[in-house]
């Protein structure tokens with residue numbers, strides 16, 4: 001009798017453990033399924049890319065169509081087609097510089113293609129593909145501004161940057177005297193610059209060119225003062241997905257498709 005009771009108890013415990021584990025397996029947002037994002041994409045026939053909605057040329061939401069457009073979007077679509085064929089649908093979810101790592105790690109997006117620099121610090125949290133674009137940090141000012149380079153950023157100047165960006169960290173190192181004001185995204189930071197709330201806006205030259213194109217009364221000054229190699233980020237441990245993305249990136253480069261996409265968006 002005692003033995004039977006014990007057996008029943010053990011069986012119950014194992015059954016409960018099995019139910020718990022099964023519950024973890026199918027849930028995209030659970031940490032346990034993180035190891036195989038690639039398999040989940042194939043199963044769902046859907047890949048979710050985290051992209052910017054505030055960054056002209058790379059990822060910008062077109063208010064008249066509701067579509068998000070730019071280099072990162074076209075590259076994501078081409079990569080998805082290269083890896084999965086037409087069978088898997090590409091979806092796009094907004095990320096900002098501040099939210100992109102969190103949204104990747106909680107499973108809301110499968111890959112981040114969002115002007116994201118590969119850094120040693122970020123490699124502790126996510127895995128990156130090979131470099132897919134080379135940018136460098138610069139400054140955007142109103143034409144005729146007294147600020148012409150990073151050397152002009154002194155105690156009495158205000159520089160605008162975006163939360164969670166490398167630009168915001170770098171500028172504090174390179175111009176320690178200046179005041180840095182941080183915004184949630186690039187649309188807000190540029191609006192603040194236009195409203196005269198700062199003397200310069202700092203981020204990658206590639207992003208600043210988009211702003212200067214939108215409003216030609218602004219210009220880039222002083223060249224670049226950092227290197228910002230962009231990579232696609234995936235949740236840590238997804239080596240197979242990184243390999244697939246790298247293979248696809250290489251074949252897009254070999255076929256000329258990568259250049260075609262780049263030439264469509266990047267003129268500088």
Ligand code: GLU
Pocket residue numbers: 097114115116117162164165166167203204207228
């Ligand atoms: N590439 C820089 C970064 O990854 C600046 C652009 C951005 O904020 O996305 O932080």
